[in-house]
Amino acid sequence: MASPEAISTPRGMRDIKPEEMDVRERMLDGIRRVFRLYGFQPLETPALESWEVLSAKGAGGAEILNETYNFEDRGGRRLGMRYDLTVPLARFIAMNPSIPLPFRRYQIGGVWRYGDVAKGRFREFLQADADIVGSESMLADAEIAACAVDVFVELGFKEFMVRLNDRKILSAMIRFAGIEESKVDDAFRAIDKLEKIGEEKVFGEFSQRRIPKEAGKKLMELLSIKGEPDEALKEAERLIGGITEGREGIEELRKLLACAGKIGREEYFKVDFSLARGMEYYTGPIFEVFFSGKVGSLAGGGRYDRMIGLFLGKDIPATGISFGIDRIAEVMAKEYVKSERGVFVAGVDESCSDEVLKAAKKFRGGGIPAMFDLRGRSLGKQLNYANSLKIPFVVIIGKEEMKQGKVKLRNFESGEEKLVSLEECIELIKSG
Amino acid sequence: MASPEAISTPRGMRDIKPEEMDVRERMLDGIRRVFRLYGFQPLETPALESWEVLSAKGAGGAEILNETYNFEDRGGRRLGMRYDLTVPLARFIAMNPSIPLPFRRYQIGGVWRYGDVAKGRFREFLQADADIVGSESMLADAEIAACAVDVFVELGFKEFMVRLNDRKILSAMIRFAGIEESKVDDAFRAIDKLEKIGEEKVFGEFSQRRIPKEAGKKLMELLSIKGEPDEALKEAERLIGGITEGREGIEELRKLLACAGKIGREEYFKVDFSLARGMEYYTGPIFEVFFSGKVGSLAGGGRYDRMIGLFLGKDIPATGISFGIDRIAEVMAKEYVKSERGVFVAGVDESCSDEVLKAAKKFRGGGIPAMFDLRGRSLGKQLNYANSLKIPFVVIIGKEEMKQGKVKLRNFESGEEKLVSLEECIELIKSG
Structure with a gap:
């Protein structure tokens, strides 16, 4: 037996329980469906990458390596758990030089970062990325942005907004404001925090970094x-x-906007020059998706023409987006999704058990998830169990019902009961 | 730039490319659909578990720990990558003592084992498990077995067979054969290898372990x-x-067979007393799913009433199944699945680009994956690109077509071309 205090998940990691998983699976289905409509093809890469790959020039950089789970395997090779899905993509492109470009791929998978643990911040999280590698055209960025909009529409979101900016505009604004070349990185880093810490504190950072007040x-x-x-x-x-x-x-x-208007839904786009993200990484348009301002960004991305090139040693432009699955799931759970749990088939006593099994088989055949008792429990206990699982419908089968060739359908929420045939029952459950 | 020789996946791990992922995603969709029909609920657990959990009594045992990737994190905690999905399930049950039983959960996720690398044997692989925890009834085993059959039917398999045996029958047969109590484990271990090494070599193992020839x-x-x-x-x-x-x-x-006949399809079940698996682990019925004998087992499971109990320090019966995703995907790729890649919309020249975007939008709206050129390429190069991606349909838009409000639909396989409206085009592609 494991000692009770040792029985836990590792710090910063957690189980995702059925209720939450229901939302996630529906969400991932929707994301995959839209990704595929835009011609993105699925790729899966190992959870582990060699340390040489993770630490290569052009990859995540020193800061992120500090947060990377790594170890030597028994063969003396240093391995690390992937901290994003972009470095594996670059490695894949490098290993498959003859792959037709542009290469549109999506990947949905876990990533691991040994960062500070806080409420809602975990050390294992799921990412869903779509990228187009090998096109310089703004059409590619428009595809990514339009795809992002369609994902949220598909997921049932209404009040959301794609905020757009461009790395080059930000650079020009910094220069125009009179901030000197050598301070550009400092200024970017301060602006990067605008959303998080507010204007006042960004000014504070400016002065700390000796950026003149007027310029700031x-x-x-x-x-x-x-x-x-x-x-x-x-x-x-x-x-x-x-x-x-x-x-x-x-x-x-x-x-980008002209193309996105033709491919997708332009009403969701907004230009916001204060949007800054990963300024050392992005080279062109950048964007983030926000939901009624209440939570942080739900997805973000942009053009990164240098990263893969640096990694491979030759120029390859790229643009992409990453969806923050945890945050989207949180919003969906609160706002949009009603869980579906099918039906529990309860038998009044032992003599009905054959009918119970037959009914369950019929429900499943009709596409309705069905469960029944596995412990020889009384009707009352069966109903309690179904209730504890939040199953909305119970079908009760007893001698009386069997004689009539019918079943009793109870809606747990309304308490309503009906005597119906199995076929009617399936129709009623399907229509809610 | 990463040094070219360092650019590879870790030994024993691999990328799964789009063509293979297509099969996998369709397969996992099917598995999930059937799991849900049987009332299994999704659970996700971290890739990492604490070493205390992985090495607890009742968990995988010393042999598997030898094959477990493990390391100390910066906080000095020893963590290991999960080697199966059952130990995390036991840990979950222990952490959630008030969860309603029976608990039916499924989990689909990667597991890692630092084992010998060979063709088709990897150190990272995907498992899909369904288990029922908290029922001693054979109905639970029948549910698992019937669910396994329905999964393969759903995936389009025809020639497959569920081979059933029971741990208790095997024990009794060993005793009946006159093999002494102290040699039972040895005999089991030898029988375990029957499938792999054949009868002759099992006899050899018997004599090595001093089991009398007659008894063997x-x-x-x-x-x-x-x-x-x-x-x-x-x-x-x-x-x-x-x-x-x-x-x-x-x-x-x-x-089990009587119940499975009522819930499911009995024609797929076969009793096979030579089937032996994890004899120290299983306590009742065991089974494996085989496909026309050509490949090894595609799924396997059984009742393990002691494992979770040992782990928790109190008795909890359980039964379950694990699907070997890699092997199933291999069979499906060869036998059953045809890839779907939608349509490529090609413009004859620059002047058609608006029409190309509009057409792509319309295809996607109609549920058909659509792509177009992102590099300003000539028509010929566009067609080559589409062909290299194995996209079955190309729609060509030129001045002539635009004037008539039509497009040219080319089926790459047959070479056939048709001048049709976009609406007709969608219908034609949908019907293949």
Whole structure:
């Protein structure tokens, strides 16, 4: 026997119970369906990667390696648990140089990071990524963005928004604000935290990093340009259109939006110049999906033209998105999903057990999950058990019902009971 | 850049490419659908478990621990990657003592074993398990066995067979053959290998373990009793019915078969007394699913009434099944599945690009995966690309087609071309 105090999940990891899994599985089905419609093909890679791959130039970098579970196997090879799905993608491309490009792949799988543990922050979490490798065209970014919108529509989301920005616009704004070249990385890092810590504290960071107050203020003004995509981009052009990078970034977003409007649903897109993410990683358009502002971003991505190239030693452009499964599941559980648990078939006594089995077989044949007693319990205890599993419908079979060739259907929620044939029963359950 | 020779998957692990993943995803969808119909609920547990849990009494035992990837995390806790899905289930039950029993759960997930690497033997593999915890009834075993049959029927298998035996019958046969108590484990271990090494070598093992030749021979005769389930059980009863365990085992299989006939499809069941598996683990009925004898078992399971009890320190009966995803996928890829890859929408030149996007949107809206060019390629190159992805249909849009409000649909396999409206096109592709 395991000692009782030792019986737990590792710190920062958890079981996902049936009620939560129901939501997740429905969610993943929806995500997969939309990914496939956009021509993304599934790929699976091992949970473990060699340390050489995880620590290669172009991969996640020193900070993330610090948070990577790693060990030497018995053969003396250092292995690490993957911390994202992008490095495995780059490794896959490197190992399969003749794969037709553009390569559209999706991958859904666990990743592991030995980070600080907090409420809602785990050391094992599920990611769903879709990427297009080998296209420089803004059409590819539009595909990714349109696909993101369709995923949330498919999942039943209504109030959500895709916030778009471009790494090049951010660079141009920093320069236009008069922040010197050597401080650009510092400024990016401070801006990166805008969402988390607020404007006031970003100013604090600016001064700590010796970015002049005036420049910082000017930058914040630029970042807060708002409005419909067209207007916001026009205003940005007026200010930073003179800087090559700025002009390029604006042009990228215009193309992206024009294409996304044709492929998908443009009403979900919004330009937000304050959006900054992984500034050392992304090279073009970036975006995040937000749900009525109440929770953090549900998905995010963008163009990263250098990462795979660095990894492989030759240039390969790429763009992609990653969905935060835990957060989406949390929203869905609260807002959208009603669980389906089928039917429990209860027998009044031993003599009905054959009929119980036959009925269960018929329900399953009709596509309705069905369970019955496995412990020889009394009717009352069977009903308690069904109730404890939150099964919405119980079918009761007794001598009287058998004689009439019928069953008693009870709706647990309403308490309503009906005497019906099995066929009617299946119809009633299917229609809720 | 990663050094080219370092760019590989860890030894014994591999990527699963899109063509293979297509089969797998369809397979897992089918398995999940049947699991749910039988009232199994999804559970997910971490890839890592604490070493205390993995090495607890009742868990996998010393041999498997030798093959378990393990390491100390930065907090000095020893963690191991799970080697099966049953130990996590036992740990889950221990952590959730108030969960309603019987608890029917399924789990689909990776497991890791640092074993010898050979063709088709990997160190990371996917398992799909369904278990019922907390019922002693043969009805539970019948549910598991019937569910296994329905899974294979759902997946499109025709020639397969569930071979049934009972741990208690095997024990009684060993005793009846005159093999002494102290040699029972040795005999089991030898019989365990019957499938793999053949009768001759099992005899060799017998003599090595000092089991008398006569006793060994008698045992092999008992194990080879064949026939329809009823007949085989009757013959077994005639021989070992005098031994309590034997009588119990025969009674168990009779009940199981009677119930399975009512819940499921009895024509797939066969009694095979030579079937032996994990004899130190299983306590009652055991079974394996075989496909036309060409490959090893595709799924296997049985009743294990002691394992969870040992782990928890109190008695909890359990029965379950594990599906070998890799092997099933291999058979399905060869025998049953045709890949679906949707449509590639090709534009004759730049001027058609709007129409290409609109068409793709329409296909996706109609449930057909659709892709188009992202690199500004010529029509010929677009067609080559589509072909390299094995996309069966290409839709070609040019000026002439646009004028007529039609598109050209080409079936890559037959080479056939048709001028049709988009709506007709969707219908044609859907009907294959």
